[in-house]
Amino acid sequence: MKNSIIIVLFFLSLQSFSQKIQTKLGPGIDLKNEDVNSIFNLWKNYLSSNPDLIYDNPNWNDSEKKKYKSYDLLKSEGFLNPSIYALQPLNTVLYINEFGNDYIIHSMYYWINEDNTLNPLAITNVVAKKENGVFKLYNYLPFYTNVWKSKQVGMINYNYPNDYIFDNENAQKADKLLHKLNELFDLDLKNLTYYIARDCDEIHKMKGFEYIISMGRTPSLCRFYDTQNSIVYSSSKIGEYDMHELIHVINAKYTKAHYLLLSGLATYTNDKSASFGKPFLYYIDRIQNYIDANLGIDLADFEKLPQIDEIDAYYFVGALITDIILEKGGIDLLKEALNSGVEDKDLLQFLEKKVGLNKQKLDSLLKNKFKKASQNQNFTFRINY
Missing domain, CATH: 3.40.30.160 (Collagenase ColT, N-terminal domain)
Known part of the structure; x- marks a missing residue:
């Protein structure tokens, strides 16, 4: 719903892999131009220096490293998960053009399929400008929004x-x-x-x-x-x-919170924009229809929660789990839950120990809440913003 793409690749589970991306030059780029040659090497060095990690990377400018915690905005969350760098694609610089006193690096990220066809992932714009006489990399965002x-x-x-x-x-x-x-x-x-x-x-x-x-x-x-x-x-x-x-x-x-709680909290409101442009009950009805048609579904099996058309069911399962916790112990218990751990087993253990719900009881209670809210066309939120 947030127009992000989650790409699951088995090798990405190996966190020890270094993110060193191979970069090559597209046709027609004149490396005889001293600035262009310096910028190409700068970009190539950056992509080969673990760009997915946050550290004092010498290829990036100092001002943005001070301004942002994750200074390269191409790798912060929202578009690809894992980040574009962690996916370890190949990279080709398409062209480098002047932008006033600066330059923009246009490069393509892609994979080569087994049949040798191209699988494009993204084309990005990154700015290169001089910092103390030496080219450094800059985000495109301030340049795009400069006149806003x-x-x-x-x-x-x-x-x-x-x-x-x-x-x-x-x-x-x-x-x-x-x-x-x-x-x-x-x-x-x-x-x-x-x-x-x-x-x-x-x-x-x-x-x-x-x-x-x-x-x-x-x-x-x-x-x-x-x-x-x-x-x-x-x-x-x-x-x-x-x-x-x-x-x-x-x-x-709450960095130790399970994603169901964080996603559920953001959906746990009757504000129309918080539930993706439709009322909360609209999505409750859609999920209830799915439950009716798939009676064997286990809502406590978080890894198998379905996507129903454009709806990610985990948002609303998370919202109802939030409601269950609030009903049991209010905001204090919810904050405790938000500190209970990021793994499925952590959340399930918390619900069993603190709320008295094992997986079977949780599944049953969630289904009852979906059904009741859908039938009554009413839902009372326990947090008042």
């Missing part, structure tokens, strides 16, 4: 196109929500950067993805939260108050 408007509302710094009509009332609601989240979940959030793009494809492009395999899919619903850098990327259809992504600010605090 900016507005500070409370702790949120909004950035949006010049032709976008800003809604101050929704911005105030967003700031109020962040203060409430700070209070409820013991956060220490002081500022948040928020980009409002025209559509989903522009979110990709402004971050530096000229092309990526998820482009063109449900563009009006594309948005995500960059946990490491406290950045919300949303679209003009949702605007200043993207409640789903704003709730995700808790992710940075």
